[in-house]
Amino acid sequence: MDLWKSVREIEEDVVAYRRHIHENPELSLKEFDTADYVETVLKGIEGVDSIRRISPTGILAEVRGTKEGKGRCIALRGDMDALPGDEMADVPFKSKRPGVVHSCGHDVHTALLLGAVRILARHRGEFAGTVKFFFQPAEEVLGGAIQFLGAGALENPKVDAAVGIHVFSDHDAGIISSRKGPMLAGADGLTIEVKGCQSHAAHPHTGRDAVVIAGQVIGALQTISSRFVAPTDPVVVTIGQINGGIARNIIAGSVTLEGTIRTVKPETRDRVHRELEKMVPALAEAMGGSAVVEIQRGTPPLICDDGLVDRLQAVTEKLLGKDRYVSLPDPSMGGEDFAFIMEKVPGLFIRLGVKRPGGPVTPGHSVDFFADESAIAPGLAVFAGTALDFLGVPLE
Numbered sequence: 001m002d003l004w005k006s007v008r009e010i011e012e013d014v015v016a017y018r019r020h021i022h023e024n025p026e027l028s029l030k031e032f033d034t035a036d037y038v039e040t041v042l043k044g045i046e047g048v049d050s051i052r053r054i055s056p057t058g059i060l061a062e063v064r065g066t067k068e069g070k071g072r073c074i075a076l077r078g079d080m081d082a083l084p085g086d087e088m089a090d091v092p093f094k095s096k097r098p099g100v101v102h103s104c105g106h107d108v109h110t111a112l113l114l115g116a117v118r119i120l121a122r123h124r125g126e127f128a129g130t131v132k133f134f135f136q137p138a139e140e141v142l143g144g145a146i147q148f149l150g151a152g153a154l155e156n157p158k159v160d161a162a163v164g165i166h167v168f169s170d171h172d173a174g175i176i177s178s179r180k181g182p183m184l185a186g187a188d189g190l191t192i193e194v195k196g197c198q199s200h201a202a203h204p205h206t207g208r209d210a211v212v213i214a215g216q217v218i219g220a221l222q223t224i225s226s227r228f229v230a231p232t233d234p235v236v237v238t239i240g241q242i243n244g245g246i247a248r249n250i251i252a253g254s255v256t257l258e259g260t261i262r263t264v265k266p267e268t269r270d271r272v273h274r275e276l277e278k279m280v281p282a283l284a285e286a287m288g289g290s291a292v293v294e295i296q297r298g299t300p301p302l303i304c305d306d307g308l309v310d311r312l313q314a315v316t317e318k319l320l321g322k323d324r325y326v327s328l329p330d331p332s333m334g335g336e337d338f339a340f341i342m343e344k345v346p347g348l349f350i351r352l353g354v355k356r357p358g359g360p361v362t363p364g365h366s367v368d369f370f371a372d373e374s375a376i377a378p379g380l381a382v383f384a385g386t387a388l389d390f391l392g393v394p395l396e
Helices: 003-023 034-041 106-122 143-151 210-227 266-286 304-319 373-388
Strands: 052-054 057-062 072-079 129-136 161-172 176-178 181-184 186-195 234-242 254-263 290-299 302-304 324-326 347-355
Touching: 003 106, 003 373, 034 052, 034 057, 034 106, 034 186, 057 106, 072 106, 072 373, 106 129, 106 143, 106 161, 106 347, 106 373, 129 143, 161 373, 176 304, 176 373, 186 210, 186 234, 186 266, 210 234, 210 254, 210 266, 234 266, 254 266, 302 304, 302 347, 304 324, 304 347, 304 373, 347 373
Parallel strands: 072 129, 072 161, 161 347, 176 324
Antiparallel strands: 052 057, 057 129, 176 347, 181 302, 186 254, 186 290, 234 254
């Protein structure tokens, strides 16, 4: 099939989808207008077999191939939520909603997924099997992917592979990248409650200073990555918030530490948790205090299937050229809730470069974030093309 012909025919529409969503951003779990817009577009696409709200703002759509045979099932995902903030990028389709902005590119993801629905629906006669489309809310608060799991979206028919896509501001527009194995870190929350004994600041020996204990704990946490885990196995333990004490002349009786734990291997994740739960209370006790460690398990590490990464590279090189695919050398320590899906089925996560060629890097979540729309056509071709290739459709 001539995939590029199909992409070019709808490219302007997909850009329009993106601009509408960009102008009307909504925060996590509040994507009501976005979901309504997506549903309206879906209802206008011939060949979409089902559209179902799996939550107030989550939508599952399906396109079933009409070619004879059983075929396989693949899921494609696009997240829809925006972030707090004000837009500084100079574009004619700026956010119309003060304090809310698409600074992570989810508007692009949703538009690409709508484009993929149109292409797969148009070519449903060329494949057997099913394509499921996950229009996902709440990625930024890690609450969207689990909605699809809870709704049974991976069953009936059973999903054989899942593919997500995300913009990447480090690479020029249209560059495709991924990597085999760990690609993004597991992201867990960490709370440590340190207890001492309050006393007069002029007489510290009469109490147990929770601030000093907390300081020792913070320093010791850095030995988790440097002395308990192999140097080739990335681990981050960061304390980002400290709260304690009631006055400058009072020895603090308690301190609360809040932080994050990042790991890229499931077995390392479990080991780091065990070491933290042993080390911190023991250190606090040795200093005359006590400590309670609470770990909030978040997203697991996102691990790409080797065969799907090979497929992505082959599709990219066929559609875009050999110089348009980049194998990422290292995993990112950022988290991504699509990992909940990829924990259940073989998965692939695609990075789509959106940096204006020759322009500056505008990082995601920053006030200057910018996604060059010249990335939309190649991103759509590869996103839809990977699904078609998986379903056995020859690509030109």
